[in-house]
Amino acid sequence: MTTRGSATGAADSGPGDSADSGTGDSADSGTGDTVADLGEFGLIRAITRRLPTSPDILLGPGDDAAVVAAADGRVVVTTDLLIEGRHFRRDWSSAYDVGRKAAAQNLADVAAMGARPTALVVGLGAPGTLPVTWAEQLADGLRDECALVGASVAGGDVSSSESVVLAITALGDLAGRPPVRRDTARPGDLVVLAGRIGWAEAGLGLLRAAAAGSPVRLDTPGHAELVLAHQRPRPPYRHGPLLAAAGAHAMCDISDGLLADLGHIAAASGVWIDLDSDLVPVPAPIRAAAAAVGTDPLGWILHGGDDHALVACLAPGTEPPADCALIGRVLDPADHGSGAGGSGAGGGGVLVDGHRPAGPTGWDHFRADGAGRRGNGPPKK
Structure with missing residues (x-):
């Protein structure tokens, strides 16, 4: 998935591009039962071969950096983290689910600016014991959610970590419109x-x-x-x-x-x-x-x-x-x-209804309890 060191070009897509495939594809796994068995660059190859590219990706995985079209001349950029045990649990969500969710929350941020999502860049941290099939099905989820908006994964990086961590950056195109901001609501709206x-x-x-x-x-x-x-x-x-x-x-x-x-x-x-x-x-x-x-x-x-x-x-x-x-x-x-x-x-x-609501109004990462609202409980090993 990294844009450096991948031996597989952007044209090597995985089987089944349907956004409704449901659970992702588990066939054609790379050799090795865990990501430690496969190694960093084997894992990169196993992931990127499942990721087709959209027309906005001028240069995809396999080089030092990706090249994404910016027809508008301005690029909308957003980043979110997903941390196992904080935002998801592996016993409550499949790898495919996590991929869909990780892509969705970033693509939605781009849409909220009034832009059309074009690409994701994905950073994955994983323990060496993580099954290779889990990483592959994660890629399937990312792929299928991106397909809903005509976007694709342009590249990223992988590393070892104690639990699964995802850092997703999404890019978007404003298509000639000004961005829709948060600070411009007007009385009477x-x-x-x-x-x-x-x-x-x-x-x-x-x-x-x-x-x-x-x-x-x-x-x-x-x-x-x-x-x-x-x-x-x-x-x-x-x-x-x-x-x-x-x-x-x-x-x-x-x-x-x-x-x-x-x-x-x-x-x-x-x-x-x-x-x-x-x-x-x-x-x-x-x-x-x-x-x-x-x-x-x-x-x-x-x-x-x-x-x-x-x-x-x-x-x-x-x-x-x-x-x-x-x-x-x-x-x-x-x-x-x-x-x-x-x-x-x-x-x-x-x-x-004309009155100030009492108590907290929503989620705050640093004011929530240690378990977190979205992924209550410790990581599943």
Whole structure:
């Protein structure tokens, strides 16, 4: 996967490019049962041979660096880390799932800027005991998620580590449009949501309940769908450029929770955002799962991340793209800051039905408990 030292060119793709292959391909594994048996460069060859390249990749794996087309002249860049035991567990998610999720959260960040994702660069740290097939199926997941947006893996690096660590960098093309930032929401804007929220958090809640000995079943259709949403989020990639074309003033993806990410927009823009809880959808599978584990479904909706839906602020009177839901509006801080608990000048924040929400609003890596919300529990060796 590294752009240096690979003996396999970009044209050597793995079997099956379908984004719906499900579990990845396990055939044609490199020799050696573990990555230590295969060695660094054998592992690189085993991974890169499964990764086709898209037209945006002018020079893929096999050289000192990749070359990616930048037709717009500007490149959108984002990076995320996934750490075993913190963001995923190998007994809860397959390697293919981890690959899909790792790609999705980065591709969604690019879409949230209004850009079209073009490429990923992947850093993989792994213990020597990791099965080669796990690394190969991880590559299959990366490949298939990228295929949904016409992107591909341009290169990366591998190294040894005590647990599995992924560092993913995604690139994107703005196609002539200005980037949609977080700090440009305006008073009077409509707040719209594209995609699902609360599904991944509900799936994680079910997994945690089952691990704690609850009799909750994970194989019922509704529960299984929620668990899959935790393992493989479904970001609304196409809505990023669509919302940008509709003139979105501000936008971000929901990775830390709806309230937390709306709070990021509000604080950066110096405005208050009032969320109307009656307009926020609470689907039947989430209601049923919440009843099964004894929690409030709205909590999953408001505080759960990892679905990577998109939330955007549009000018009043703008017709949002299809499948977008109106969920709130942006308030003038001069009129509402003091009443919301602010100073009335500067700052910003989020209200729910006109009131400040109590307690934490979402995920914060350095304020969470040691187990972490998204990957509760120690790594599985």
